[in-house]
Amino acid sequence: MTTTNAALRDWVADAAKLTRPDRIQWCDGSQSERDALIELMLARGELITLNQETHPHCYLHRSDPSDVARVEHLTYVCTRNREDAGPNNNWMDPAEAHRKVDALFDGCMHGRTMYVVPYCMGPIGSPYARCGVEITDSPYVVLNMRIMTRMGVPALQRIERDGTFVRGLHSIGDLDPERRLIMHFPEDLSIKSVGSGYGGNALLGKKCHALRIASWQARDEGWLAEHMLIVGVESPEGETHYLACAFPSACGKTNLAMLVPPATLPGWKVWTIGDDIAWLSIDGEGRLRAINPESGFFGVVPGTNPKTNRNAYEMIRRNTIYTNVAVTADGQPWWEGLADGKPARDWQGRPYDPANGPAAHPNSRFTVAASQNPSYSPLTEAPEGVPISAILFGGRRRKVAPLVYEARDWRHGVLVGAGMASETTAAAVGKVGVVRRDPMAMKPFCGYNFGDYWAHWLNLEGKMNKPPRVFHVNWFRQDNDGRFLWPGFGENLRVLRWIVDRCAGRSGARETPIGFLPEPRDLDVRGLALGEDTLRKLLEVDPAAWRAEMDEIAGYLDDFGNRVPDTLTGEQRKTRAALG
Numbered sequence: 001m002t003t004t005n006a007a008l009r010d011w012v013a014d015a016a017k018l019t020r021p022d023r024i025q026w027c028d029g030s031q032s033e034r035d036a037l038i039e040l041m042l043a044r045g046e047l048i049t050l051n052q053e054t055h056p057h058c059y060l061h062r063s064d065p066s067d068v069a070r071v072e073h074l075t076y077v078c079t080r081n082r083e084d085a086g087p088n089n090n091w092m093d094p095a096e097a098h099r100k101v102d103a104l105f106d107g108c109m110h111g112r113t114m115y116v117v118p119y120c121m122g123p124i125g126s127p128y129a130r131c132g133v134e135i136t137d138s139p140y141v142v143l144n145m146r147i148m149t150r151m152g153v154p155a156l157q158r159i160e161r162d163g164t165f166v167r168g169l170h171s172i173g174d175l176d177p178e179r180r181l182i183m184h185f186p187e188d189l190s191i192k193s194v195g196s197g198y199g200g201n202a203l204l205g206k207k208c209h210a211l212r213i214a215s216w217q218a219r220d221e222g223w224l225a226e227h228m229l230i231v232g233v234e235s236p237e238g239e240t241h242y243l244a245c246a247f248p249s250a251c252g253k254t255n256l257a258m259l260v261p262p263a264t265l266p267g268w269k270v271w272t273i274g275d276d277i278a279w280l281s282i283d284g285e286g287r288l289r290a291i292n293p294e295s296g297f298f299g300v301v302p303g304t305n306p307k308t309n310r311n312a313y314e315m316i317r318r319n320t321i322y323t324n325v326a327v328t329a330d331g332q333p334w335w336e337g338l339a340d341g342k343p344a345r346d347w348q349g350r351p352y353d354p355a356n357g358p359a360a361h362p363n364s365r366f367t368v369a370a371s372q373n374p375s376y377s378p379l380t381e382a383p384e385g386v387p388i389s390a391i392l393f394g395g396r397r398r399k400v401a402p403l404v405y406e407a408r409d410w411r412h413g414v415l416v417g418a419g420m421a422s423e424t425t426a427a428a429v430g431k432v433g434v435v436r437r438d439p440m441a442m443k444p445f446c447g448y449n450f451g452d453y454w455a456h457w458l459n460l461e462g463k464m465n466k467p468p469r470v471f472h473v474n475w476f477r478q479d480n481d482g483r484f485l486w487p488g489f490g491e492n493l494r495v496l497r498w499i500v501d502r503c504a505g506r507s508g509a510r511e512t513p514i515g516f517l518p519e520p521r522d523l524d525v526r527g528l529a530l531g532e533d534t535l536r537k538l539l540e541v542d543p544a545a546w547r548a549e550m551d552e553i554a555g556y557l558d559d560f561g562n563r564v565p566d567t568l569t570g571e572q573r574k575t576r577a578a579l580g
């Protein structure tokens with residue numbers, strides 16, 4: 001196999017000249033290709049067969065212990081003008097970046113196979129979809145890309161039709177963290193990643209293409225590439241609203257996307273469109289529509305059980321690649337949060353010893369086809385996507401942020417998104433549990449200056465007939481003893497219900513300086529063991545804490561200097577003034 005697209009042919013030849021692989025394999029996405037890769041990896045010990053009776057077609061991959069999460073400090077956006085990448089990104093001059101990274105690629109595929117992986121982000125026939133090609137020396141990456149994207153012949157055919165594609169060059173290199181770099185060149189629609197085989201560092205269709213490069217393209221072309229799940233909420237009357245929800249990594253996007261309604265809310269259904277990334281465009285009628293560019297889930301494993309996420313639990317019992325989980329004595333995958341079984345070996349393959357920490361790595365992952373999800377929506381394949389009624393922002397906040405509030409309007413909603421903050425998680429290398437500003441959950445993923453990004457969000461208002469309503473949610477508020485006030489998981493539907501009722505003009509709210517909040521009576525908490533006091537605490541807006549929050553947001557916006565739109569600082573001042 002090769003291609004009629006000369007640019008692609010030339011680029012593959014150049015990459016081969018630089019990296020000097022023993023052979024080149026063009027990937028067609030077929031089952032036989034997958035089976036051969038699995039055989040190869042099993043033979044090399046890079047995959048381990050899990051118990052095929054309990055978990056048919058499931059395999060375990062153990063990554064290098066120094067390569068277990070995204071590396072934000074080694075991730076760069078390389079634009080000609082430093083200001084275009086903005087203070088929100090690490091920056092390097094493109095020429096210097098190429099020099100640095102090419103030195104690491106030099107001869108790195110000697111003795112290895114170079115895989116050429118054409119892929120499409122989004123339904124192949126969708127006008128909103130975009131294609132890319134990843135060159136990699138990791139069969140693990142190929143197997144994952146086959147699940148996470150529409151990979152193979154149809155993607156290559158679309159590339160040959162369209163003539164354009166994002167170029168992603170990847171090598172695991174020698175896995176030395178000192179020789180690891182994730183470089184983005186948005187002006188050339190290209191990515192170079194070396195030294196990691198893990199998740200978002202290596203599956204280039206995901207964060208590198210579908211967020212960093214795509215956000216740049218989206219700004220130029222008038223759409224949005226966002227770190228959002230997409231979910232349909234259907235009422236007992238059969239009315240469905242689609243929500244696009246931005247939360248930082250490992251804050252429950254997958255759980256919310258496949259929420260199982262509690263028995264106390266009969267007749268409600270939740271449909272999953274996506275769990276991580278949304279591409280949002282305005283259609284001919286001025287409505288915001290979303291597609292999920294991915295075709296699989298790369299989700300956090302620990303904590304998944306029939307109570308927290310029954311759909312995910314069922315979904316990952318077959319045809320799943322596990323990365324860095326533990327195993328039981330009879331070869332079943334095991335992780336913290338499972339009620340049954342016990343680990344025999346930990347994520348590094350050592351005999352389990354609690355002194356070594358958790359058995360499964362906190363950022364261990366499953367890779368699985370979206371179509372295996374019991375709440376899979378067939379509209380996931382719709383080329384035109386789904387209409388969005390509301391946008392939700394949220395994070396992990398022990399304090400300050402109430403359970404839910406609604407922005408006054410789109411502009412205020414942009415401030416709510418820009419002012420987001422969350423406690424850090426194991427999804428990225430670094431300290432866990434510290435509050436950091438994470439606008440629109442895009443801090444690690446926006447491929448350009450946040451100031452320009454907020455201006456782009458604000459500009460979209462005039463192009464929409466009826467902009468979606470904007471909300472902020474926080475499932476993670478705690479009392480003074482560190483206990484969660486809200487049960488979360490399936491019970492979050494009660495909050496979604498208030499939100500969709502607001503969209504339909506059905507539910508009440510009180511106006512506060514930070515936006516609209518439900519009165520306790522506006523939330524359906526029937527069947528929940530939740531005291532009146534707890535509910536009041538969840539919906540409390542403490543003016544002193546919020547004045548401090550708004551001042552912090554003002555300081556944060558200041559970091560972006562004159563690129564911050566006046567409308568945004570105006571919204572900040574308005575809210576701050578209302579707080580007294």
Ligand code: SAT
Nearest residue numbers: 070199200207249427
């Ligand atoms: O490793 S990934 O970036 O793919 C997962 C995440 O952080 O959301």
Ligand code: MN
Nearest residue numbers: 227248249276
């Ligand atoms: Mn994510």
